[in-house]
Amino acid sequence: MNELENFYLKQSEPVRSCYLALRDLILAQDINITNEWKYGSSFFYYKGKMFCYLWFHKKHKQPYISFVEGNRFDEPFLLQENRARMKIMLLNPNEDLPFENIKTMINKALDLYRNGVIKTNK
Structure with a gap:
């Protein structure tokens, strides 16, 4: 089992x-x-560029998805905290995930890469 698989299973x-x-x-x-597997976490890349990652917020005690280019979005459910570039979306694992909000954010972020706003490596 590799580190990435272990991240999920542990x-x-x-x-x-x-x-x-x-x-x-x-x-x-x-x-x-x-x-x-990057920086001890599950990272997602789009054509070789960091796109988003999954992590756990110690203060809020909740998992979250972080969008690398999150500072380009103004959705009220995204938190910037002390981050300059990234914003996070906290998720309550005891409730149904807000799939529509998540899909919307993923696709908004993907549009930055697809439209050349963020240059990819491929």
């Missing part, structure tokens, strides 16, 4: 199921998205 429920559902949702949005 999580306790319901966080594990939340992360696995997010992984599947993110990867389903575009064939050019890859899931890789």
Whole structure:
């Protein structure tokens, strides 16, 4: 088992199921998205460029998805905190995930890469 697989499997429920559902949702949005192990976390790349990642917020005690180019979005459910570039979306693993909001954000972020606003490596 590699580190990326272990990241998902070592999580306790319901966080594990939340992360696995997010992984599947993110990867389903575009064939050019890859899931890789980077900085001790599950990172997603679009054509070689960092796109988003999954992590756990210690203060809020919730998993989240972080969008690398999050500073370009003004959605009220995104938190910037002390980050200059990224914004996060906290998720309650004990409730149904807000799939429509997540898909909307993934596709808004993907549009930055697809339209050349963010240059990709491929």
